[in-house]
Amino acid sequence: DDGIVPAVDDGELIVVSNRQPYTHSYDHGDGGRSITVNRPAGGLTAGLDPVMQETDGTWIAWGDGEADADVTDDNGKVRMPPESEAYTLKRLWLTDEEVEGYYYGYSNRVLWPLCHGGTMKTDYVERYWQRYQQVNETFADAVVETAGADSLIWFQDYHFTLAPRWVRDSLPDSAFLTHFWHITWPGWDTFRACPQHEQLLEGLLGNDLLGFHVERYCRNFLDCVDEALDDAFIDPEGGRVNYEGHTTVVKAFPMGIDPDSIREHAEAVDDDFWREFQSSHGIDAETSVIVGVDRLDYTKGIVERLDALERLLETRPEYRGEVCYVQKANESRSLIPDYQDLQTEVQESIDRINDRFGTDDWQPVIYINEFIPQRELCGLYRYADVMLVSAVRDGMNLVSKEYVAAQVDDDGVLVLSDQAGAHEELGDRALTINPYDTDAFADTIERALTMDGEERAERMVALRERVESNDLYAWMESIFDTVDELRAKDADD
Numbered sequence: 001d002d003g004i005v006p007a008v009d010d011g012e013l014i015v016v017s018n019r020q021p022y023t024h025s026y027d028h029g030d031g032g033r034s035i036t037v038n039r040p041a042g043g044l045t046a047g048l049d050p051v052m053q054e055t056d057g058t059w060i061a062w063g064d065g066e067a068d069a070d071v072t073d074d075n076g077k078v079r080m081p082p083e084s085e086a087y088t089l090k091r092l093w094l095t096d097e098e099v100e101g102y103y104y105g106y107s108n109r110v111l112w113p114l115c116h117g118g119t120m121k122t123d124y125v126e127r128y129w130q131r132y133q134q135v136n137e138t139f140a141d142a143v144v145e146t147a148g149a150d151s152l153i154w155f156q157d158y159h160f161t162l163a164p165r166w167v168r169d170s171l172p173d174s175a176f177l178t179h180f181w182h183i184t185w186p187g188w189d190t191f192r193a194c195p196q197h198e199q200l201l202e203g204l205l206g207n208d209l210l211g212f213h214v215e216r217y218c219r220n221f222l223d224c225v226d227e228a229l230d231d232a233f234i235d236p237e238g239g240r241v242n243y244e245g246h247t248t249v250v251k252a253f254p255m256g257i258d259p260d261s262i263r264e265h266a267e268a269v270d271d272d273f274w275r276e277f278q279s280s281h282g283i284d285a286e287t288s289v290i291v292g293v294d295r296l297d298y299t300k301g302i303v304e305r306l307d308a309l310e311r312l313l314e315t316r317p318e319y320r321g322e323v324c325y326v327q328k329a330n331e332s333r334s335l336i337p338d339y340q341d342l343q344t345e346v347q348e349s350i351d352r353i354n355d356r357f358g359t360d361d362w363q364p365v366i367y368i369n370e371f372i373p374q375r376e377l378c379g380l381y382r383y384a385d386v387m388l389v390s391a392v393r394d395g396m397n398l399v400s401k402e403y404v405a406a407q408v409d410d411d412g413v414l415v416l417s418d419q420a421g422a423h424e425e426l427g428d429r430a431l432t433i434n435p436y437d438t439d440a441f442a443d444t445i446e447r448a449l450t451m452d453g454e455e456r457a458e459r460m461v462a463l464r465e466r467v468e469s470n471d472l473y474a475w476m477e478s479i480f481d482t483v484d485e486l487r488a489k490d491a492d493d
């Protein structure tokens with residue numbers, strides 16, 4: 001027991017997230033049915049899994065996949081992980097209509113664009129809102145059914161703005177509700193465009209502790225509460241809101257990654273791996289490699305980045321044939337038209353650059369959209385000379401931290417958008433760009449490519465230290481420590 005969750009007794013931690021930590025499916029082969037278990041790929045789900053195992057809690061999530069692959073024990077529970085059965089996974093099976101309205105609709109066609117400042121991309125369809133409320137109620141019911149008097153309930157992200165209030169109203173005060181908001185929180189002038197803004201705020205104020213990545217999002221949230229809810233009392237210094245007799249503490253917790261696992265993967269590859277990677281993608285051994293790794297999302301600034309690369313090749317012909325940009329892209333939310341349009345736009349930009357500058361033995365942009373194993377991804381991070389993170393708006397951007405953690409030779413350069421939350425922590429040692437300023441962005445790529453070894457090392461050593469000390473476990477610990485403090489205070493009052 002390494003004490004990440006000090007004040008939580010066994011069985012009392014309940015995590016609520018849209019994505020589930022493990023998926024199961026049945027293979028229907030010749031020998032009958034067998035079960036395939038897919039493990040969490042990374043990020044939060046992988047990080048929370050050991051915490052759940054330590055505390056024998058319950059994880060409640062959307063059971064995306066095959067319903068009949070639920071393997072239950074004698075008490076009708078699904079125990080995870082399969083080999084040690086250390087905690088309970090409670091999957092909520094949603095109908096196609098619910099998924100359409102709650103996930104593809106209100107979560108990703110309203111809240112996602114709204115919170116990233118994209119009011120023009122929001123789509124207020126009444127049935128989205130209806131189903132979002134309905135699914136939040138389903139999750140709230142599942143929490144109430146599971147929770148005991150001293151449970152610690154931890155909601156994740158924008159899929160569950162309404163559930164906290166309903167849960168708060170049904171549980172005794174001794175149960176504690178906390179929520180981490182993984183994306184940006186916009187300013188009031190953006191948020192007020194949402195017709196349901198009051199209900200969203202009231203829902204979140206059902207929590208005892210609400211966490212954001214950076215201070216600015218906390219300030220934006222408090223400002224929205226101040227403007228929207230007449231009866232809310234706000235203590236901006238203490239980050240507290242009192243609304244209808246209940247207090248919510250609002251605090252910044254910048255999220256980290258698991259640097260050890262990234263470093264181990266990066267250390268496990270060698271020059272042979274890289275030569276093989278280069279040759280299999282037609283990259284000449286002498287070419288400088290620039291990398292970008294993103295979920296295909298319009299917030300990531302992929303098109304803006306390609307514009308800057310095009311500008312570089314256009315204005316500095318000496319780089320033609322000398323650099324290669326590798327874009328690793330993970331398809332995402334592809335049923336939504338804005339995401340389909342983005343896929344087309346990215347493809348068009350890449351084709352244009354390759355047609356315009358490519359030669360028989362040099363392709364400026366390599367596009368990888370198939371799955372690559374973690375080891376290979378970390379190898380790409382390690383050997384790439386420069387990483388470009390050009391989000392037009394991003395709550396944190398964990399990819400920038402993964403790149404840093406994989407720099408075991410301390411010789412890469414991180415180019416980082418000042419619109420990403422990660423810029424607050426890494427901005428002074430990364431090279432800063434504004435993704436919309438194409439000329440300056442192109443200049444900065446050149447600066448990264450020409451930076452001498454000494455400066456690269458000096459910057460990267462500092463970045464690595466930060467990413468390693470403020471890791472995923474430090475993040476969880478500071479959240480759980482705050483929960484403890486607040487609970488202790490409540491008990492005193």
Ligand code: G6P
Nearest residue numbers: 018019157158182183295332333
């Ligand atoms: C963002 C959100 C997460 C979400 C992830 C992937 O990082 O903050 O909550 O899980 O995107 O998106 P998806 O819609 O595929 O879960």
